[in-house]
Amino acid sequence: MSASDLKIFTGNANRELAEEISQYTGIPLGNALVGTFSDGEVQVKIDESVRGMDVFIIQPTCPPVNHNLMELLVMLDAFKRASARRITAVIPYYGYARQDRKVRPRVPITAKLVANLITVAGADRLLVMDLHAGQIQGFFDIPVDHLFAAPVLIDYIRKKNLPDLVIVSPDPGGVERARAFAKRLQAGLAIVDKRRPEPNVSQVMNIVGDIEGKNVIIVDDMIDTGGTVIQAGEEIKRRGAKTVSVCATHAVFSGNAVEKLENSVFDEIIVTNTIPKKKPQYKKITVLSIASLLGEAILRIHGESSVSSLFV
16 A cells, blocks of 8 residues: 555544654654533544545544544544545553452443444544553453553663663562563562552562663553552562653652652652653653554555564
8 A cells, every 4th residue: 555545634632652663664644633512522533535545544542532432433433434445543642441340240342432432423443542450451342552651761771771670560460571581681570568458459468570770661551540559669679679750651640649659759750652651751651652653553464564573
């Protein structure tokens, strides 16, 4: 396929990231009105022909989650009705992913619900990054390309040349991710064993692994309120770690998370720009761009070449 068949559009969730992706690919962002009517309903109007085109819509479902999700759904419907040949929803941050199974009676599985909504709205393909749970890919009956921010994060950490480096998983569920980081960085591995009595509340119980006198980096997929990783960081520091940092793909930063993180024991908080930031003068928070990774994936999907080879 030629580049003339490729079009990239964006909603309002993270326009800055979309512009970076556009710059990397050399494909200008398509012309579309994405706004609201006076009553708050989402309004979409595509201002150029997309008939027979390979369309990519960049729209993370980050806060405000419901509005950004609705923008994505309305855009998908608009492009489907405009006769686009193929529509790929590019969702750097997939909201509603934390409820991916029934952990107690009478609760929804929102990750599946959102998957159904996106598919019915008209998506032919999905491009996502660091899903909260890998099995969410199976909730879709369309092809899913699951990217990882690890190459960007690992490259940044490697350049710091930290001696006696230990990668820590903040919970048993994140061990696979932490092990992959540790292997690539030739670092040690440790695990925080914690119990979560209720959502956004955790209690550190034990730390498995040698962290005393080490430079420690906690690896997670997202930081929401910051409470979980801050508590883990405090416990790691108390047990004799030389330095403690944290890295995560998705910086949700709910409530006063930024303030708490800036005043925490962490030497550095490393995140990516899957979710837009308001550009305050961060002291400890480092934001890395994943635009080139997403841009390269878009070009490879359009050219029908391998995406998985990006992570070999």
